[in-house]
Amino acid sequence: MCDTCGCNVTPGNEHLVAAGGHLAKTSAGHESVEVLKGLLDANDHQAVHNREHFAKHNALAVNLMSSPGAGKTALLEATADVLGNEFKFAVIEGDLETENDAERIRRKGVPAVQISTGSACHLDAHMVHSALHELDIDDVDIVFIENVGNLVCPASFDLGQHLNVTLLSTPEGHDKPAKYPVMFRAADLVLITKSDLLPVLDDFDPSYAESCLRNLASTAPLMNVSARKGEGMEAWLNWLRTELVALRSQDTAVNAD
Numbered sequence: 001m002c003d004t005c006g007c008n009v010t011p012g013n014e015h016l017v018a019a020g021g022h023l024a025k026t027s028a029g030h031e032s033v034e035v036l037k038g039l040l041d042a043n044d045h046q047a048v049h050n051r052e053h054f055a056k057h058n059a060l061a062v063n064l065m066s067s068p069g070a071g072k073t074a075l076l077e078a079t080a081d082v083l084g085n086e087f088k089f090a091v092i093e094g095d096l097e098t099e100n101d102a103e104r105i106r107r108k109g110v111p112a113v114q115i116s117t118g119s120a121c122h123l124d125a126h127m128v129h130s131a132l133h134e135l136d137i138d139d140v141d142i143v144f145i146e147n148v149g150n151l152v153c154p155a156s157f158d159l160g161q162h163l164n165v166t167l168l169s170t171p172e173g174h175d176k177p178a179k180y181p182v183m184f185r186a187a188d189l190v191l192i193t194k195s196d197l198l199p200v201l202d203d204f205d206p207s208y209a210e211s212c213l214r215n216l217a218s219t220a221p222l223m224n225v226s227a228r229k230g231e232g233m234e235a236w237l238n239w240l241r242t243e244l245v246a247l248r249s250q251d252t253a254v255n256a257d
Helices: 038-058 072-083 100-106 125-134 180-184 206-216 233-256
Strands: 062-067 089-095 112-116 141-147 163-169 187-193 223-226
Touching: 038 062, 038 125, 062 072, 062 233, 072 089, 072 100, 072 141, 072 187, 072 233, 089 100, 089 125, 100 112, 112 125, 163 180, 187 206, 206 223, 223 233
Parallel strands: 062 141, 062 163, 089 112, 089 141, 163 187, 187 223
Antiparallel strands: none
C-alpha cells in the first residue's frame, strides 16, 4: 500500500476519517495522523459482511487483479459468451473514472455496476458493499469483481471475495511475479493472458514466469489463455466450474451441521 499517495483513504472509507468519523481522532482526543491500522481493521470487518452476503446468495465471488490493459474485461466478455447459458453472472467494475468497462459487460447481457474510485488505485470492501446495494445477485452463480488495474495495492485489501485471480499479459514481461510478489502470492490462480501473442513476443517465457511464481512458494495453477482467440478458455472455465461446485458443497456441509 502507498501511504504517500493517500490511496488508503478511498471514497468508500473516507467517512471514517472525516470530521465525526470514528477514526478522525485518537483515543487521546487528538486528530489522528496514522489511521492505516484502523482503516484496515474497518475494511476487514466490512469484508466479513460482504462474504456473508455472498454466502446468503450462494454466489462465488472472484476478484480479478492485474496491471491496466492485461485483459480482465476481455476475459469476462469471453467468459460470458461461453458460460452465459450455463451460469448467471454479475460484475462489479473498478476504475478511476468512466463506465467504459461496465458498458462492455452490459452489452453481453450481464448486469454490471461501475465503481469510480477517483484517485484510489484499488477497490476496498466498503466500495464493494456499496456496489452490492445496486446489484441484484438473487440467483447469481458468480460475482466477478474487476479490480482497478494495479499490481500493488489491490492485493492488500480483502473485499470479501472467495478467490483471487491474477492476470499477467504477455506484453508485460515474464518477470512480473518476481517484481510484484505480494500480488502473485495472493493469487489462487494465475492466467497468462494474450497468449496468442506468444509466437510474436518470443522473449516472454511462460516457464520462467512459472518459476518466478513457484519461488514465492505459490502452488496456484498457472494457465495460458487468449480471450480473443479462445485458446485455453476451457481450462479457465473448468476451474470456475470446479470452484463453484466446491463452494456450494462446503456450504451444504456447513448447513447440514
